[in-house]
Amino acid sequence: MRLGFNLVFGGFLTVVVILAGILAPWLAPFDPVMDANLMNAELPPDGEFWFGTDSQGRDVYSRILYGAQISLTVGIVSQVINSLIGVTLGMTAGYWGGWWDDLVNGMTNVMLAIPSLIFALAVMAVLGPGLVSLLIALGLTNWSWTCRIARSSTLSLKSQGYVLAAQSLGYSDLRIMFTQILPNMMGPILVMATLGMGSAVLSEAALSFLGLGIQPPFPSWGSMLTDAREMIQLAPWVAIFPGLAIFLSVLGFNLLGDGLRDSLDPHMRTRKA
Amino acid sequence: MLRFALRRILQIIPTVIVVALLIFVIFSVVPGSFAASLFSDGRTNADPQLVARLTAELGLDKPLHERFFTYLWDLVRFDLGTSFRTRLPVIQMINERMWASLELAAAAMVFAIVIGVPLGFMAALRPGSILDTVTMIGAVSGLSLPQFWLGLLMMMLFALHLNWLPSFGYGGGSFRNLILPAMALGVTPLALLARTTRAGVLDVMNSDFIRTAHAKGMSESAVVRRHVARNALVLIVTTVGLQFGSLIGQAVVIEKLFAWPGIGSLLVDSVAIRDIPVVQGTILVIVLWFLVINTLVDLLYAAIDPRIKQD
Amino acid sequence: MTVPLLEVKDLHVGLPIGGGQTYPILKGVSFQIMPGEAFGLVGESGSGKSVTSLAAMGLLKKPLRTTAGQILFHGRDLLKLSRREMRKLRGDRIAMIFQEPMTALNPLATVGRQIAEMFYLHQGKSWAEGEKLAVEALANVRVPNPDRRAKNYPHQMSGGLRQRVMIAMALACDPDLLIADEPTTALDVTVQAEVLRLIKELCTERGTAVLFISHDLGVIASTCQRVGVMYSGVLVEENWTEALFTDPRHEYTRGLLGALPRLGSRSTQGRHRLVDIDSIIPDRSILTQTRFISPRGEGASA
Numbered sequence: 001m002r003l004g005f006n007l008v009f010g011g012f013l014t015v016v017v018i019l020a021g022i023l024a025p026w027l028a029p030f031d032p033v034m035d036a037n038l039m040n041a042e043l044p045p046d047g048e049f050w051f052g053t054d055s056q057g058r059d060v061y062s063r064i065l066y067g068a069q070i071s072l073t074v075g076i077v078s079q080v081i082n083s084l085i086g087v088t089l090g091m092t093a094g095y096w097g098g099w100w101d102d103l104v105n106g107m108t109n110v111m112l113a114i115p116s117l118i119f120a121l122a123v124m125a126v127l128g129p130g131l132v133s134l135l136i137a138l139g140l141t142n143w144s145w146t147c148r149i150a151r152s153s154t155l156s157l158k159s160q161g162y163v164l165a166a167q168s169l170g171y172s173d174l175r176i177m178f179t180q181i182l183p184n185m186m187g188p189i190l191v192m193a194t195l196g197m198g199s200a201v202l203s204e205a206a207l208s209f210l211g212l213g214i215q216p217p218f219p220s221w222g223s224m225l226t227d228a229r230e231m232i233q234l235a236p237w238v239a240i241f242p243g244l245a246i247f248l249s250v251l252g253f254n255l256l257g258d259g260l261r262d263s264l265d266p267h268m269r270t271r272k273a
Numbered sequence: 274m275l276r277f278a279l280r281r282i283l284q285i286i287p288t289v290i291v292v293a294l295l296i297f298v299i300f301s302v303v304p305g306s307f308a309a310s311l312f313s314d315g316r317t318n319a320d321p322q323l324v325a326r327l328t329a330e331l332g333l334d335k336p337l338h339e340r341f342f343t344y345l346w347d348l349v350r351f352d353l354g355t356s357f358r359t360r361l362p363v364i365q366m367i368n369e370r371m372w373a374s375l376e377l378a379a380a381a382m383v384f385a386i387v388i389g390v391p392l393g394f395m396a397a398l399r400p401g402s403i404l405d406t407v408t409m410i411g412a413v414s415g416l417s418l419p420q421f422w423l424g425l426l427m428m429m430l431f432a433l434h435l436n437w438l439p440s441f442g443y444g445g446g447s448f449r450n451l452i453l454p455a456m457a458l459g460v461t462p463l464a465l466l467a468r469t470t471r472a473g474v475l476d477v478m479n480s481d482f483i484r485t486a487h488a489k490g491m492s493e494s495a496v497v498r499r500h501v502a503r504n505a506l507v508l509i510v511t512t513v514g515l516q517f518g519s520l521i522g523q524a525v526v527i528e529k530l531f532a533w534p535g536i537g538s539l540l541v542d543s544v545a546i547r548d549i550p551v552v553q554g555t556i557l558v559i560v561l562w563f564l565v566i567n568t569l570v571d572l573l574y575a576a577i578d579p580r581i582k583q584d
Numbered sequence: 585m586t587v588p589l590l591e592v593k594d595l596h597v598g599l600p601i602g603g604g605q606t607y608p609i610l611k612g613v614s615f616q617i618m619p620g621e622a623f624g625l626v627g628e629s630g631s632g633k634s635v636t637s638l639a640a641m642g643l644l645k646k647p648l649r650t651t652a653g654q655i656l657f658h659g660r661d662l663l664k665l666s667r668r669e670m671r672k673l674r675g676d677r678i679a680m681i682f683q684e685p686m687t688a689l690n691p692l693a694t695v696g697r698q699i700a701e702m703f704y705l706h707q708g709k710s711w712a713e714g715e716k717l718a719v720e721a722l723a724n725v726r727v728p729n730p731d732r733r734a735k736n737y738p739h740q741m742s743g744g745l746r747q748r749v750m751i752a753m754a755l756a757c758d759p760d761l762l763i764a765d766e767p768t769t770a771l772d773v774t775v776q777a778e779v780l781r782l783i784k785e786l787c788t789e790r791g792t793a794v795l796f797i798s799h800d801l802g803v804i805a806s807t808c809q810r811v812g813v814m815y816s817g818v819l820v821e822e823n824w825t826e827a828l829f830t831d832p833r834h835e836y837t838r839g840l841l842g843a844l845p846r847l848g849s850r851s852t853q854g855r856h857r858l859v860d861i862d863s864i865i866p867d868r869s870i871l872t873q874t875r876f877i878s879p880r881g882e883g884a885s886a
Contacts, residue, residue: 110291113567114560117522118540125544125552126299198417205419206526210541225422229530232429239429243422251417258413481687487643488682489753490675490705492668499701503692578692579737 007259013252021068030059032066032219045237052237055227056217060238063219064245070220071249074134074204075197081139083146083193090150091177091185095158104147111144117203124212134213138200146192153185187264191257198253205246221246274575281571285564292560293348296553297341353554358546363554367536371558373443374535378524380455382513385462390509393470398497400475408467415464421526424457428531441532454531458524462516466509473508477501507578514570518563587659588616589793590640590761595653597635597644597817606651609635611817613653619760622787622794624808624825626801626840632817633797637763640795641680642670657761676706679754683766685746689738695749696722696734702756721752725782744775748782755786762787763795768803780807801840805829813837 020027045052051060093104111119119141127133157163158181166176207213208222216223221242228239335343347354353363396405431453432440444450477483478501486496525537532538536555543551575581595613598606610632617623625633638644640655642662655662657678662670682688690698699721700714709717715734722730725748738746747767754762764783768776784807787794796808804811805825812822813836821834832838 106291110288110295112518113288113292113564114295114556115518115522115563117519117525118556118559121525121540121544122296122299122552122556125547125549202417202419206421206523209419209421210526210529212541212544222419225419225425229425232425233433236429239422239425243419243425246419246422247414247417250419251414254413254417481682481684482690484643485682485688485750485753486690488641488675488680489702490671490673491701492671495705500690500693504690507692580691580739 004259004262006255007263010252010255010257010259013248014256017068017249017252018072020065021072024062024065024069027065030062032058032063033217044235051241052235054224054235054238055231058217060224060241063224064221064241067219067221067224067242067245068249070131070214070218071201071204071246073131074138075200075253077135078138078142078200079193079196081135082143082196083189085140086143086146086192087150087182087189089143090147091154091181093147094151094154095173095177095181101151104151108144108147111141114141116141117206120203120207121210121212124207129212129215131214134204134207137207138203142196142200146189146196149188149192150185153188154181157181157184187260191261191264194253194257194260198250198257201246201250201253277575277581278572281568285561285568288564289557289561290345293345293557294341296556297344300549300553301337301340348557353557354550356543356551357548358543358551359548363550366539366551367554367558370534370536370539373533374524374528374537375562376451377454377458377528377533377535378517378520380451381459381520381524382462382517384455384459385466385516386513389463389466390470393467394474394505396467397471397474397478405471408471412464412468412471415460416468418460420457420460420523421530423460424454424527424530427453427457441530443532443534454527454533457530458520458527461523462513462520465516466512469512470505470509473505474501476508477504480504503577507574510570510574510577514567514574517566517570521559521563586618588656589619589621589658590617590795591654591656592616592636592640593654593656595636595639595655596651597632597639597648598651599648606649608651609648609817610639613814613817613819615812615819615822617761617793617795620788620791620793621810622784622796622808624796624798624804624811625814626798626804626811627814628799631814633814634765636814637680637765637795637797641674641678641763642667643674643680672706675702675754675759676757677759678761678763679757679759680763680765681747681750681754681767683769685743685750685770686738688750689746691738694735694737695741695746696736699734699749699753699756702753706757717756718752721756722749724755725749725752725786727752742775743771744779747771747775747779751779751783751786755790755792758790759792761793761795763797765797766799769798769800776803783807801829813840 051064054060054063089104089107093101120137123137123140124133127136154177163176163180166180171179204213204220205222205225208220209225211223211226214220214223216226224242225239228235228242232239344354351364353367355361356363356366359366392408396402396408399405428440431438438453439447439450440453442450483496483500486500491499521537524535525540527533528535528537529541536558540552540555540559543549543555593614595610596608597610598608601607613632613636615623615625625636627633635644635648639650640657640662642665644650650663653663657673662673665673689695696715696718697711699718700709700711703709703714703717704711719730719734722733727733727745727748733741733745738749741749750767762783767783768779771779780803783794786792794807796804798804808825810823811825811828812819813828813834814820815836821828821832821837823833828837829841832841
């Protein structure tokens with residue numbers, strides 16, 4: 001595996017976000033929720049409040065560190081759900097074919113017809129706001145591309161010699177799928193999941209910004225920006241830093257995904273050279 | 274071509290029915306009754322009599338399958354139901370706001386195409402150049418930007434500090450009001466278009482028929498104009514079609530941010546107050562849009578590429 | 585003594601590998617082609633035969649470049665021509681057909697239009713006139729129903745037909761030299777013979793010289809008067825076709841000939857093994873690392 005710029009820089013950003021989330025309780029100088037003090041409201045960045053304070057007098061820096069926990073949880077859990085659904089449906093559809101394939105294809109087409117953020121919004125409308133709803137909404141609405149990739153990889157892997165050999169040895173379908181096919185399509189699935197994390201973080205931020213995701217006072221980067229809209233003129237730092245956090249973490253996931261794709265797909269690499 | 278077009282248009286119908294069913298099912302599994310949640314303010318429970326009356330009035334006491342067929346039958350007659358809150362026909366509420374949304378989406382897409390495609394094209398013609406590097410860094414950054422944050426920053430800079438443009442609202446359809454939301458919304462498709470255009474053009478440039486074109490004694494610019502452009506267009510058109518989906522999704526957030534009176538902000542407001550008929554209707558209309566646009570893109574695609582119509 | 589049509593003199597092509605150094609691809613190749621003559625270049629993939637032809641067309645891909653030598657065409661050095669002058673020659677006086685008829689034609693334009701482009705480019709014809717001439721050109725390469733076929737897209741044609749289209753296109757402006765780079769390798773065996781015969785007949789009729797490139801000695805033997813054998817960027821042997829087959833001088837040529845299965849060889853000489861020539865292939869690891877030469881790859885060998 002060759003280490004390109006994308007892989008290194010994307011990996012670096014991702015590691016920073018992960019460390020920020022894990023170490024938040026130790027790194028954050030203030031409590032993200034409890035340390036509200038209206039006496040300190042809307043203070044610009046200084047030595048004590050590195051990124052300034054918000055309308056409730058809470059430390060923006062501490063809230064951003066804790067916000068990383070939410071973004072990471074949403075990104076990782078929703079992508080695990082998406083990948084499980086997409087791979088299971090796509091692999092079985094490609095392997096078994098027939099009516100099941102038609103059904104899965106039909107479902108994928110319907111899913112693709114609904115813009116995923118709109119779908120997530122509908123699910124949030126039913127389940128109500130909150131972290132669990134977010135995980136379900138984003139986990140259930142973004143599996144169609146993974147499913148398509150899993151299906152087409154299975155179709156091409158199905159006719160490979162080693163799969164035919166396993167079939168002729170009388171392996172069960174499930175065993176072939178999990179031991180012969182799945183390991184060989186992990187690359188593209190991993191790339192999809194990494195890029196998907198970026199878009200899940202963006203979706204979470206958008207839904208929370210709309211007031212439909214994580215509810216205040218909990219520090220989601222998206223919901224922090226909701227307040228910011230009212231006070232961008234007086235306290236621009238409240239708008240700038242959470243947005244920057246979203247941007248850099250999504251950039252990290254995207255670069256990491258691109259980097260993984262480039263190093264897993266030698267064809268792409270020669271074309272670039 | 275005509276038969277192909279007809280077939281593609283007819284293919285929309287089953288998808289819309291399934292989507293309608295899906296939306297219906299999602300909103301039928303909601304815990305508790307709509308009517309109750311509609312009247313509860315979170316602290317006191319709603320008056321049971323009032324809830325019962327509303328439930329009967331909205332037909333929510335009938336069995337599920339009966340409700341679905343009524344719902345479908347109403348859909349066929351373009352009746353999307355009545356808003357819980359305003360008591361207006363949903364179709365009327367959507368119609369009042371749809372055009373503003375279409376205007377915003379179209380403006381954002383035009384912005385993305387006009388800038389993204391030429392940028393990607395020029396980057397591909399000089400791979401490794403400064404322009405190429407800057408474009409590619411810009412593209413991956415654009416894809417990572419939360420559009421509403423960019424909108425917020427642009428609002429801060431261009432509207433509040435520099436006072437060049439209005440910060441929010443429809444402004445009675447003024448072009449000046451359209452600029453900021455359209456640019457914020459267009460950034461993601463712009464980045465993606467620049468990227469796919471570059472990849473597509475590079476791919477075409479490396480293909481054998483471009484070597485043939487050179488062997489014919491054509492100048493570089495003629496090769497690009499006559500052979501590269503059209504082949505790259507196939508990929509660009511597909512990307513535009515696919516991008517419309519996420520554009521419409523993101524438009525919801527941008528409309529809310531800029532207080533743009535479109536169906537996106539209608540949807541968000543209705544979700545917040547759980548005005549289910551409006552939510553259902555809006556989502557259905559959005560899906561229909563997306564399908565219509567994708568069908569148009571497919572037709573355009575078939576017009577460009579003779580290989581499509583065959584199968 | 586007539587003047588040669590094409591004279592390649594001590595041609596060197598290299599691949600820059602950084603630090604001002606170049607890795608040699610062609611190491612001083614020289615040969616001549618007389619007007620109307622069919623000359624064959626034979627060798628395995630990566631031996632430099634395609635690079636030689638692309639250099640003559642001025643179509644070497646970016647990192648590759650000619651480092652020394654001359655390519656004289658009608659006595660003019662092609663390497664010294666401006667891009668505009670070279671463009672005028674290309675397609676008009678020197679035309680080329682490629683190996684892959686599947687991908688060598690633009691999928692989005694009718695074949696008639698693609699042939700018409702030749703008349704438009706080099707003879708100043710309008711598109712409408714060009715398309716009329718294209719139908720004639722298709723008839724000349726014996727495509728049945730040429731007016732209907734001219735309106736076809738490449739995907740509606742078989743490989744053999746597409747290669748005929750390529751030939752029609754290459755011969756459209758009556759060039760002096762046709763470079764045919766493995767023109768039949770991608771085709772079915774039955775179609776191969778037809779296409780070869782077509783190229784041979786048309787070129788003999790019009791007095792067009794042909795530079796025939798192939799890894800297949802059989803193809804070369806049936807089409808060319810003279811043959812050059814290339815090996816690892818060097819022209820190791822050059823001779824009249826018949827002489828080369830009966831009396832190969834160079835060890836590599838003998839190897840090549842030995843690797844050729846010959847019909848009826850068993851009855852006269854008894855059973856004998858096909859000789860393989862692996863043992864004399866030098867280490868080309870440097871080349872493979874740079875990814876410009878993959879077995880029958882795109883890059884330089886295409």
